Amino acid sequence: MxxxxxxxxxxxxxxxxxxxxxxxxxxxxxxxxxxxxxxxxxxxxxxxxxxxxxxxxxxxxxxxxxxxxxxxxxxxxxxxxxxxVHGLARGRLSIGAIHGLAPFVDLASSLGQFRAAFGGIDIQLTLDGSRALIDEVREGRLDLAFTQPSDSPSDDLGSHIFACEGIVVVCATHHRLAGASDLKLADLREETFADLRPEWSLRRLVDQSFAAAGLQRQTSFEVNDMPMLLELAAQGLAITMVPESVATARMADTRGAPIATATLLAAEEPCWELAAVYKGSAGEPLIPVARAFLDLLNLPVVAN
Known part of the structure; x- marks a missing residue:
């Protein structure tokens, strides 16, 4: 062992x-x-x-x-x-992240813990879309990015996938799909959808899933904010598809209108992945300051 x-x-x-x-x-x-x-x-x-x-x-x-x-x-x-002991007394940590990283990583709390442990390290944080973050890591402007892995992995980037969430359907509690299980994507094609904008990785994943199944769908609401996406579904204006943990966290929040969920067949359920992406490969380990931050998060690094 x-x-x-x-x-x-x-x-x-x-x-x-x-x-x-x-x-x-x-x-x-x-x-x-x-x-x-x-x-x-x-x-x-x-x-x-x-x-x-x-x-x-x-x-x-x-x-x-x-x-x-x-x-x-x-x-x-x-x-x-x-x-x-080896010393991280001085330096800089540049981190990028997609919007909506919670509930997978509490970035603000983690950065606070890192500052308490390494007070001499300057911290910079950038929020952006997946593609922009990956480009900034590749160009050396970011040490580490928390984002969806690239659709086309390259040899100059390493990553560690730390979340792989099944996607669930979110709807109003009175919707016909509320509580349904083992749905097929074809069961959703007549529904009106609320979606994030096309540059969001979650939107691309859902689009790719429907395209792979040879299906088209109607998106009537496009937003740039995950809470608004869920609120539109809660009000019965549309259905949406989000990672299971995001839906679970929203269901536990009693401040907004209640939502219901439905699950897809395992064979058709998209998997939404989150990764820590960094410049390097198996032969080029993370810089010490970035490795120290991942250690704090308990995310062991496995290079692609």
């Missing part, structure tokens, strides 16, 4: 899904499955109960999950302590 196996185990335990965990870790699914099987053989028993749509922890897996997170946190703290 080693730290890499524990990272793989924790990813599957958090995602409850081998395919999503493999995407998050930048691994082929067969490699991830082999790693988990080796860990189970080493520990002498099953850690997961596997089904067609998801996996659940066995009692032994529940025990290991708690311990594994502690071990990985201790390893991260040790690396962080060594980084401080």
């Amino acid at each position: 080693d730290l890499k196996q524990l990272e793989h185990f924790v990813a599957v335990a958090q995602e409850r899904h081998f395919t999503r965990a493999a995407r998050r870790l930048n691994l082929v699914q067969s490699g991830l499955s082999a790693s988990i099987r080796a860990l189970e053989e080493d520990l002498g028993g099953a850690l997961f109960i596997r089904s067609t749509r998801r996996v659940d922890l066995t009692p032994a897996g529940e025990v290991l999950f708690a311990q594994a997170r502690r071990v990985l946190a201790a390893a991260r703290d040790a690396r962080h302590a060594v980084t401080q």
Whole structure:
């Protein structure tokens, strides 16, 4: 049993899904499955109960999950302590992020923690669209960007996928789709949609999904703001499609009009990915200041 196996185990335990965990870790699914099987053989028993749509922890897996997170946190703290000894007394950290990064990363809180640990580091933050952020990383104006991975990966950029979310349909609570499951994209083609503008990565993902299925849809509302997108759906003006965590967070917020969700068939469900993108490759590791920030977020770097 080693730290890499524990990272793989924790990813599957958090995602409850081998395919999503493999995407998050930048691994082929067969490699991830082999790693988990080796860990189970080493520990002498099953850690997961596997089904067609998801996996659940066995009692032994529940025990290991708690311990594994502690071990990985201790390893991260040790690396962080060594980084401080080596010295990040001066310097600059330039970070870029897409809008709507929460609930996946609380960027403001994380930057506050980083400032408390490394008071001599100047921090710069830029919010922009995915394509612009990736270009700025490539050109050296940003050290790190939190964005959707590039549609066409290149050798000069590395990335670590840290979120792989299924997309759900959001609608008003009285809508005919409210609470539906195992929908096909074709079931949505007669609906009126509210969408983000075309430069948003989420919009491109939804557009690509419908195009791949040979379907067209009607977008009557285009906005540049995720909360407004969800409010339009809540008011019954349209349906929309967002990552599951975004919908869950909105449903827990009692200040706005209530919303309902519907889920797609697993085979047709788009996966929305978020990645930490940086300049370099496996042979060119992150600069220390960017690595220290990812360590604070507990996002281990795996180069493409």
